Amino acid sequence: MEKQELLSLIKNNLEDGKLHCETAYQIAADHNVKLWQIGQICDEEKIKIKGCQLGCF
Template identity: 45%
Template sequence: MTKNNEEIKIAVQNAAKDGRLSCTAARKLAADLGVAPREIGKMADELKIKLFGCELGCFD
């Protein structure tokens, strides 16, 4: 099930703590939402949320 940008935005905002989101959490969020990790990365960039502990450059 794919999500629209507003749903992704809300999910990323809810998952982020103190303006940060771990790579592991972002990858899980992408899987849960049925979107590519890159979509989570783009939304995190738009929201000025820092991804940390990155694995494999999935969010570039």
């Protein structure tokens, strides 16, 4: 999946400008991409992840 497609999915799932961790996991699973790819895109785009299940964000 292209980076722009992932970014679009991420932006379409933002809540108050942030991506919920559970949603990040779901996007990764649904589109067969690695979770770190979602995290990298969020970092590059300055998108915060909320409710992190691992306490990383």
